[in-house]
Amino acid sequence: MKPSKKACEMSVKELASYIDQSVLKPEFTQKEIRKYIQEGIDYGCKTVCINPSSLDIARELTKGTETKICVVCDFPFGLSSTRSRILQAEECLKGGDIFEVDIVANYGWLRSGLYEEAEKDIRAVTEVCHKYGAAIKVILETDALTVEQVVKGTEAVINAGADFVKTSTGFYTGGEVKGATPEIIQVMMDTAKGRIKIKGSGCIRTREHFLKLIDMGIDRMGIGYKSTPVVLGLEPK
Numbered sequence: 001m002k003p004s005k006k007a008c009e010m011s012v013k014e015l016a017s018y019i020d021q022s023v024l025k026p027e028f029t030q031k032e033i034r035k036y037i038q039e040g041i042d043y044g045c046k047t048v049c050i051n052p053s054s055l056d057i058a059r060e061l062t063k064g065t066e067t068k069i070c071v072v073c074d075f076p077f078g079l080s081s082t083r084s085r086i087l088q089a090e091e092c093l094k095g096g097d098i099f100e101v102d103i104v105a106n107y108g109w110l111r112s113g114l115y116e117e118a119e120k121d122i123r124a125v126t127e128v129c130h131k132y133g134a135a136i137k138v139i140l141e142t143d144a145l146t147v148e149q150v151v152k153g154t155e156a157v158i159n160a161g162a163d164f165v166k167t168s169t170g171f172y173t174g175g176e177v178k179g180a181t182p183e184i185i186q187v188m189m190d191t192a193k194g195r196i197k198i199k200g201s202g203c204i205r206t207r208e209h210f211l212k213l214i215d216m217g218i219d220r221m222g223i224g225y226k227s228t229p230v231v232l233g234l235e236p237k
Contacts, residue, residue, distance in 0.1 A: 007214035068099035076171035078104025093132035122160035137164035168202030179203030
């Protein structure tokens with residue numbers, strides 16, 4: 001939704017409330033995971049976005065802080081069976097302290113026009129997340145899709161009852177990577193018409209890009225650990 005003031009007038013704390021700090025690289029050591037989760041907390045990010053194997057560390061470090069946990073599920077390809085996705089989500093959620101779950105839509109299905117199948121799959125995982133009081137964000141992987149597929153994919157996510165529709169995983173290798181461009185965010189916003197929140201992720205590395213998306217009315221952004229201080233204006237661009 002549109003903010004009440006321009007992004008350039010916001011405090012660091014207000015800007016950080018838009019950020020899910022990404023701590024997802026599979027090669028991270030335990031020391032690195034701890035470091036980047038702690039940095040996300042220190043910056044005041046809304047969440048730290050982590051893999052399920054990092055849950056114990058995230059729970060330890062975020063306890064007693066304002067930063068919450070966002071865990072990815074069936075990431076980054078979204079190709080497990082619906083039953084497997086449900087079980088994965090439930091395994092993460094049963095601890096009761098997960099704020100949000102990010103899951104990948106089967107974008108091969110979206111590319112195939114199987115929108116009803118994708119919607120049914122997303123709805124099943126959404127119901128599990130909501131049962132545990134967690135919000136769910138659904139990643140379309142927009143760089144793999146046409147504009148028409150993004151529109152129809154957004155509608156499927158809305159119809160499935162999800163809380164957010166999201167652009168990218170940050171791990172797409174099937175073609176050109178553009179991520180959360182203002183143009184694709186506008187397509188998603190125009191389609192959503194306020195019926196669902198929008199999260200942009202992928203290639204948001206400059207303060208200018210970050211502030212522009214806030215002014216457009218984006219609800220959340222996934223920012224890589226290296227880019228968080230840059231977009232917050234805490235170190236030179």
